[in-house]
Amino acid sequence: MYCGTEPIKCASRLTAKMYRQINVHPQDRDLQRILWRYSSDEPIQVYNLTTVTYGTSSAPYLATCCLKKLADDNKCQYPRAAQVLSNDFYVDELLIGTSIIEDAIKVQQEISSLLQTAGCTPMKWASNHSTYLDNIPRELQETQQTLSLDNDDGVTTLGLLWNPTNDQFQVKNNTTQVQPTNSTASTNRKVLATTASIFDPLGLLSPAVIVYKIFLQKLWQDKQQWDELLPAHLQQEWNQLLQIIPKLSQLKINWKVICSNAVNIQIYGFCDSSERAYGACLYICSTGSNNKTYCKLLCSTSKVAPLKQLTIPRLELCAATLLSKLYKKATGTLNITIHESYLWTDTSIVLTWIQGPPN
Numbered sequence: 001m002y003c004g005t006e007p008i009k010c011a012s013r014l015t016a017k018m019y020r021q022i023n024v025h026p027q028d029r030d031l032q033r034i035l036w037r038y039s040s041d042e043p044i045q046v047y048n049l050t051t052v053t054y055g056t057s058s059a060p061y062l063a064t065c066c067l068k069k070l071a072d073d074n075k076c077q078y079p080r081a082a083q084v085l086s087n088d089f090y091v092d093e094l095l096i097g098t099s100i101i102e103d104a105i106k107v108q109q110e111i112s113s114l115l116q117t118a119g120c121t122p123m124k125w126a127s128n129h130s131t132y133l134d135n136i137p138r139e140l141q142e143t144q145q146t147l148s149l150d151n152d153d154g155v156t157t158l159g160l161l162w163n164p165t166n167d168q169f170q171v172k173n174n175t176t177q178v179q180p181t182n183s184t185a186s187t188n189r190k191v192l193a194t195t196a197s198i199f200d201p202l203g204l205l206s207p208a209v210i211v212y213k214i215f216l217q218k219l220w221q222d223k224q225q226w227d228e229l230l231p232a233h234l235q236q237e238w239n240q241l242l243q244i245i246p247k248l249s250q251l252k253i254n255w256k257v258i259c260s261n262a263v264n265i266q267i268y269g270f271c272d273s274s275e276r277a278y279g280a281c282l283y284i285c286s287t288g289s290n291n292k293t294y295c296k297l298l299c300s301t302s303k304v305a306p307l308k309q310l311t312i313p314r315l316e317l318c319a320a321t322l323l324s325k326l327y328k329k330a331t332g333t334l335n336i337t338i339h340e341s342y343l344w345t346d347t348s349i350v351l352t353w354i355q356g357p358p359n
Contacts, residue, residue: 008104008129009255011142011162012111014092014120019052019059021120022066032056060091070118081110087335090201095162105135128164160199162255169253171198171205186238188224191216198245203281203300204253208244210277210302215241217304258336259294262286265336267298269343271323273315277304280323282330301326316347320354 014021024032032049052062067085075082084107088096094111098104108125115121126142127133133141161170195212198205215238224230230238258265264287271280279302285295301322305315323343331338345351 008099008101008127008132009095009097009164009167010104010108010125010127010132011096011164012094012108012125014094014115018092018120019054019063022052022063024050024052024062064089064091066118070114074114074117078110078114080107081114084111085114101129101131104129104132108132108136126162126164128167160201166252167255169255171200171248171251185229186235187227187229188219189226191219191230191238194242194245198248202298203302204297205248205251206279206281206300206302208248210279210304211244212241213302213304214276217307221307254296257284257296257298258286259288259292261289262294263289264339267327267331267338267341269323269327269341271316271319271343271345273305273312273319275305275312275315277302278315278319278322279303280319280326282326299326299330313347313349316345316350317353320345320350 029048029050032053034047034049036045036047037043038045052059067089071082071085084094084096088094096104096107098107104127112121124142125133125136125140161172162168163170191212195209195216198209198212200206200209219230219234222231222234224234229235266285268283268285269280270283272278279300281300282298283295284298285293287293303318303322310318320343323345327341327343331341
């Protein structure tokens with residue numbers, strides 16, 4: 001999560017096949033052993049993979065842990081780069097901002113030097129500031145108009161796109177997965193795959209995504225098997241839902257959520273529930289030196305109501321709990337001073353429960 005209060009934005013990705021740049025300790029390489037035989041007449045060959053392998057459950061942890069270890073070991077020599085390495089990477093993607101062009105150039109140089117000590121270098125750099133790019137070699141500049149925040153190392157998700165020109169995020173439209181026709185039959189497995197492909201780390205698409213989660217729950221209630229074709233009425237409903245996914249790419253989300261020279265920053269949280277789902281969202285409001293207020297949606301989250309039927313007040317309490325967790329996570333991530341915070345629920349029963357004894 002990032003609050004963009006600065007005018008200069010930079011983004012980069014580590015060397016392609018990030019996992020393959022990280023060696024596995026020799027004592028642990030037997031856990032990545034491969035037995036291979038070219039034909040039945042030849043003996044079995046034994047191979048050990050020596051680097052972190054994509055697809056293993058520990059791969060994301062090992063890759064991220066190596067970055068943080070690199071930052072800890074070099075925080076004295078590269079203090080700024082170490083801070084960026086610890087806080088501003090999303091797997092192998094880097095998103096940072098600064099208000100001074102000299103600082104942006106220095107950070108880029110420090111990060112490159114620090115990563116090179118571990119044999120890893122950034123592939124491409126992108127920015128919304130031309131002066132910054134003038135200090136980056138041409139071969140290290142992102143030539144596309146938009147920078148994809150997808151992980152190309154085997155992940156097939158709808159990622160995010162950042163357009164440096166207008167400094168906005170967009171949902172990446174994977175058209176190969178959203179070509180619904182009346183003759184196309186879907187299964188529970190395909191529905192789950194399509195729903196999981198909507199990549200929304202900040203929950204900015206929660207009002208749309210929750211509809212697909214509710215539909216998945218409906219499939220479970222009907223006891224649909226993984227590869228069983230959907231009944232006609234469910235297939236028709238699913239085709240209508242598929243029509244919405246391409247439209248998500250039309251949404252444009254500003255990276256910057258705080259005004260320049262903010263003198264007061266407030267967070268407003270809201271939660272609500274229905275019989276089918278509940279959710280929470282946070283808005284961040286900043287007041288500049290000109291006394292103008294700037295409000296933007298910061299993040300949100302939602303959940304489907306459990307199959308075991310609950311009362312509306314109990315679901316409202318679940319929403320309030322969800323909001324408190326979202327607030328704690330968001331404020332713990334932001335590196336800014338929050339002057340005031342307000343969390344809202346429209347149910348007096350929930351307020352009474354919160355003020356009462358924990359039991």
